[in-house]
Structures are given as structure tokens and as C-alpha cells.
Amino acid sequence: MSLSSAFSQTSFDGLPGWGEDDHLAAFAAFRRSAFHVPAKPYRTGSLGVAFDAFAEAYAEARSASPADRSEARSFFERHFVPMLVAADSGGAGLVTGFYEPEVEASPVRTERFTVPLLSRPADLIDIDDNSRPAGMDPYLAFARETPAGPVEYFDRAEIERGALSDQNLEIAWLADKVDAFFIHVQGAARLTMTDGRLCRVTYAAKSGQRFTGPGKILSELGEIPLAKVTMQSIRAWFKAHPDRVDEILWRNRSYIFFREAPVEDAALGPIAAAKVPLTPGRSVAVDRLLHTFGTPFYIDAPTLTAFDQKPFRRLMIAQDTGSAINGPARGDLFAGSGDAAGEIAGVVRNAAHFYALVPLGLVNGVRR
Numbered sequence: 001m002s003l004s005s006a007f008s009q010t011s012f013d014g015l016p017g018w019g020e021d022d023h024l025a026a027f028a029a030f031r032r033s034a035f036h037v038p039a040k041p042y043r044t045g046s047l048g049v050a051f052d053a054f055a056e057a058y059a060e061a062r063s064a065s066p067a068d069r070s071e072a073r074s075f076f077e078r079h080f081v082p083m084l085v086a087a088d089s090g091g092a093g094l095v096t097g098f099y100e101p102e103v104e105a106s107p108v109r110t111e112r113f114t115v116p117l118l119s120r121p122a123d124l125i126d127i128d129d130n131s132r133p134a135g136m137d138p139y140l141a142f143a144r145e146t147p148a149g150p151v152e153y154f155d156r157a158e159i160e161r162g163a164l165s166d167q168n169l170e171i172a173w174l175a176d177k178v179d180a181f182f183i184h185v186q187g188a189a190r191l192t193m194t195d196g197r198l199c200r201v202t203y204a205a206k207s208g209q210r211f212t213g214p215g216k217i218l219s220e221l222g223e224i225p226l227a228k229v230t231m232q233s234i235r236a237w238f239k240a241h242p243d244r245v246d247e248i249l250w251r252n253r254s255y256i257f258f259r260e261a262p263v264e265d266a267a268l269g270p271i272a273a274a275k276v277p278l279t280p281g282r283s284v285a286v287d288r289l290l291h292t293f294g295t296p297f298y299i300d301a302p303t304l305t306a307f308d309q310k311p312f313r314r315l316m317i318a319q320d321t322g323s324a325i326n327g328p329a330r331g332d333l334f335a336g337s338g339d340a341a342g343e344i345a346g347v348v349r350n351a352a353h354f355y356a357l358v359p360l361g362l363v364n365g366v367r368r
Contacts (some may be wrong), residue, residue: 003362004047006328007083015082015355016300017313023072026296026315027061029279033294033317034061036276042293047328049292053359058294076315080357082298085329087354093329095301095312097348098186098285098322099341100200100269100278103179105172105191113173113194115180120204120257121164124153142208153207155253160246171201171258178238181214181249182231184256187322188270190263190337201258202270209253211323214238217251231346254323269334272320280336281307285320290328291356293318299331301352306344307335312352329354 012018033042037051037058044051057079066072087093106113127136127143133150136143143150154163172191174180183189187203215229224233238245261270269278272285274293284297295318304312316333325332331354335345 002048003083003358004328006047006086007356007358008086009363010082010084010355012077012082015298015313016302017311018298019073021073021298021313021315022069023076023315024066024069025279025282026317027066027072027075029282029317029319030057030294030296031061032276032279033274033319034058036274037294040275042274043288045287045289045291045295047290048362049295049356049358050362051292051294053362054292054294056361057359076296076357079360080296081360081363082355083358085297085354085356087329088327092351093327093331093354095299095304095331095333095348095350095352096324097306097333097335097345099335099345100188100190100337101179101183101186101342102190102192102338103174103176103183104194105174106194107172109170109173113175115174115177116170117172117174117180117183117189117201117258118159118164118169119171119259121167121169124205124207124257125150126205139210140208142205152209154255155207155209156255157246157250157253159207159255160250169257171260172199177245177249178235182235184254185213187256188258188272198263200261200263200270202261202272203256204259205257207253207255207257209255211254212252213324214248214252217248230349231342266337269337274319276319278319278334279317280334280341281314282316283319283334284316285322285325285332285334286318287325287327287330288321291318296357297331298355298357299333299352300355301350304348304350304352306347307333312350315357 042051123145125143125145127150142153144153189201191199214234218224218237219226219229272278297316299316300313302311322332335341
């Protein structure tokens with residue numbers, strides 16, 4: 001497989017702000033992937049950045065301990081060549097933000113805590129082109145197993161009306177339906193339990209239907225101008241219209257199921273699709289069908305200042321994905337955990353240029 005024409009070679013000197021970045025922080029995130037891949041390699045994305053071409057860089061990352069930013073920068077410059085990634089639109093790409101919410105939760109239902117987070121039901125099965133019944137939406141990757149064969153799974157409205165209430169799937173109970181919804185959107189959360197525990201829930205599966213964001217719905221209804229749609233503006237609208245929460249949320253048919261996971265390092269996020277803990281400000285979610293997990297991306301988003309009050313120019317590592325992350329120049333930046341991270345992630349929607357750091361041996365189709 002050769003490199004896609006979506007890539008065009010440039011130089012490190014041509015990357016805006018490259019010399020000012022903290023390459024040591026990016027190296028730490030890259031190194032986490034390096035320790036994961038011997039057990040389970042990443043699949044190669046369709047744009048042709050072959051996973052096995054990372055072998056030399058991963059091997060050095062597992063044994064190296066750069067002393068400072070300069071040494072870390074040299075590591076990336078030795079092993080990779082920067083390639084500008086063309087957006088489908090022909091213009092700039094797009095970055096958004098995500099984070100790990102932290103909310104109070106109860107291990108049991110109470111008068112205050114009435115909104116459950118559910119584990120994966122036993123009758124939820126994975127399906128693909130070989131097992132999907134004729135006539136079922138080809139988008140669906142999950143279904144409900146029945147004696148008559150797989151059928152589309154219950155959607156959000158059906159589940160929240162009680163379709164699964166007799167299956168003892170409740171992991172924890174929250175006080176607010178909107179908090180629960182945004183945990184579904186983010187795919188993970190830290191839960192401060194009323195019994196004193198700190199635990200984490202992470203994505204386990206989903207009902208399978210397409211995701212429809214409330215921001216898009218509210219914009220189409222004329223409730224919030226599209227340019228002003230942020231997590232904060234959506235939350236404010238729900239707070240002002242509590243009687244319409246179900247009306248809007250149920251138009252998003254997708255429903256997420258979770259599993260419990262420990263919080264082993266409070267400084268890191270949840271273990272995501274690339275099977276390593278996410279690093280705040282250094283992990284990025286990409287289109288996994290196009291890109292190869294573990295790929296470093298230098299992202300230049302000059303209008304984005306939410307992270308540190310200056311233009312966002314950082315080396316990030318591809319370590320997650322998402323159903324809304326589609327296209328070669330599309331990324332979701334992990335901002336961290338808790339309310340402060342949410343304030344950052346909720347306002348990120350900026351034009352950006354993406355530079356993939358491609359292993360040196362793949363350039364011009366010649367492996368070293």
C-alpha cells in the first residue's frame with residue numbers, strides 16, 4: 001500500500017511554531033503507544049501509513065528517556081517526515097475538543113440520583129456485513145439478538161422509557177439527565193461516588209443508531225445560532241427549557257453502554273480506542289478508517305486559544321476515534337478531566353492544518 005495523495009511532503013522548518021512546542025510531552029504520549037503495540041499492533045489506515053513502518057521509532061521510544069524538549073524534538077525529526085494532510089473540502093481541516101466529565105454519582109438509586117449509566121446488555125450483539133440481516137440499515141454495527149434473528153436495538157427513547165429496566169445493568173446513578181447525556185457524548189467519565197470511591201466508566205458498546213447532536217438540532221430549530229453552538233450554550237438552553245430535554249435528546253437515537261475501570265493515574269484520561277490512557281493536551285481522536293493509531297500529528301490551529309491563551313500549535317498523538325470524527329483533516333483534541341477541561345473542550349471548533357509525521361521509511365515508497 002502506498003501513501004495517499006492526501007499527503008504532501010513539507011519540512012519541520014515549515015511547521016509554524018514547531019521549535020516552540022513541548023516535544024517531551026508529546027514523546028511521553030507516543031511512548032505509551034510504543035509499550036502497547038508489541039501485545040496488539042494497530043491496524044493500518046486506508047491512507048497508507050503502514051503500522052509496521054513505526055517499528056524502529058517504537059523500539060527506540062521504549063528504551064529512550066529524552067532529557068529535555070530538545071532531545072525529544074530530535075527523536076521525532078530522526079524518525080519522521082512531516083506531511084500536510086489535505087482536507088476533503090480543499091481548505092483547512094477542523095478540530096473540536098473532548099474531555100472526561102467528573103460528576104457525583106450514587107451506587108444505588110435514590111430520590112436524588114435517578115438517571116442510570118448502563119452496562120452492556122447480554123442481548124446486544126456485534127454485527128457486520130456478513131451477519132447483518134437483509135434490509136437492516138448497513139450503518140448498524142450492533143443489533144439485538146432474538147429467537148427470530150438480529151433486529152435493530154432499542155434506541156435512546158425506548159431505553160430511557162424503561163426497555164432495559166429489568167436487567168440489572170445499572171453501574172451508577174446520576175442526578176441529572178443532561179450530565180448523563182454528555183457522558184455518553186464523551187464516552188467516559190470519572191464518578192465521585194457518594195460512598196467515597198472514585199471510579200471511572202468507559203465506553204463498552206452502543207445501541208448502534210446514528211448520532212445526532214443536540215447542537216445541530218437546536219440550530220435547525222432556530223433556538224441557538226450555529227455559530228454559537230457550544231457545550232456551554234447547549235447546557236444553558238437545557239437549563240432554561242427543562243420541559244424540552246427529552247424532546248431534544250431523544251432525537252439522538254444512539255445510546256452508549258459503559259464498563260467500570262479504575263483510575264490508576266489521576267493525571268491521565270481513560271483508556272481509549274488505541275488502548276492506552278489519553279494524555280491531556282497531547283492525545284487526539286482521528287478517523288481510524290483513514291489514519292493509523294500512534295501517528296504523531298502536528299496541528300496548527302491559530303484561532304484556537306482555549307488551551308493556553310496562545311495559538312494552538314502542538315504535536316499530538318492519534319490515540320482515539322469517534323463516530324463524528326470523519327475525514328483526513330479532522331481531529332478531536334483531548335482536553336483532560338473535570339470541569340476545567342470541559343470549559344476548554346466545550347468551545348473548541350476551529351479551522352486547523354494537520355501535518356502527519358510519517359515514518360521516514362515510507363516516504364517515496366522506500367522503507368529503510
